[in-house]
Amino acid sequence: MAELGLLYLGMGVSGGEEGARNGPSMMPGGSFEAYKYIEDILLKVAAQVPDSGPCVTYIGKGGSGNFVKMVHNGIEYGDMQLISEAYDVLKSVGKLSNEELLSVFSEWNKGELLSFLIEITADIFKIKDDKGEGHLVDKVLDKTGMKGTGKWTVQQAADLSIAAPTIASSLDARFLSGLKEERVKASEVFKSGGFGDILTDQAVDKEKLVNDVRQALYASKICSYAQE
Structure with a gap:
């Protein structure tokens, strides 16, 4: 599907109601190219931890996230x-x-x-x-x-x-x-x-x-x- 320009990104999300209000922890996996397209958005949406930064990192290929x-x-x-x-x-x-x-x-x-x-x-x-x-x-x-x-x-x-x-x-x-x-x-x-x-x-x-x-x-x- 990538040859047709369709990139897939799956993502585990943790945080519940508080995460929706204050930022969740996110675990994206799948196409790294797709991740890079939306990385800036995810970095801003994710929970922010002092001295550690945003709670999001690219996990790996496939369904790894x-x-x-x-x-x-x-x-x-x-x-x-x-x-x-x-x-x-x-x-x-x-x-x-x-x-x-x-x-x-x-x-x-x-x-x-x-x-x-x-x-x-x-x-x-x-x-x-x-x-x-x-x-x-x-x-x-x-x-x-x-x-x-x-x-x-x-x-x-x-x-x-x-x-x-x-x-x-x-x-x-x-x-x-x-x-x-x-x-x-x-x-x-x-x-x-x-x-x-x-x-x-x-x-x-x-x-x-x-x-x-x-x-x-x-x-x-x-x-x-x-x-x-």
Whole structure:
């Protein structure tokens, strides 16, 4: 088609609603000639990071741009699962209140765990239920869906014989999350409530637990990124 003057450019875009307002991260792939035609536009549209510049770079030929976006989403699956498990341990074992969790995640977002996902996790603990008492986080349905990019990442990893256990485990967790009725029935057979019940009689050093979970989360994120 290039001989006919038709140039194709595919592009992964990340940023959601905030990206639409303040600039997204873009991952163009395909015809480099096509990219050069619109490079100036993309550089202006992209999110701008101090000391790093615009969040856009030409990835490579073919569908490489969308492939990178797929892997990006797969890593995000893993990150969200790691954060949810960190929350579970702090809430169930440490018995941290939502106010304490807000403080912990806000502090984490000032150090090596600084990220958008940690930031919005902290924000969640601020939200009160405007139609009842307590915090909204305690009333969220424990069931989620998926768009498919995490599954595609795991499928590609398997096809390429690459071990990606963190993302694969996060995908399994999503599968189980969707089986709400089955989990309710299983809970009637297996009565344990999890960590909280198992460790109910043990004293917990909250400060040490928070530090241990922080380090475990950081190490797990490094492992997840290394898998990709």
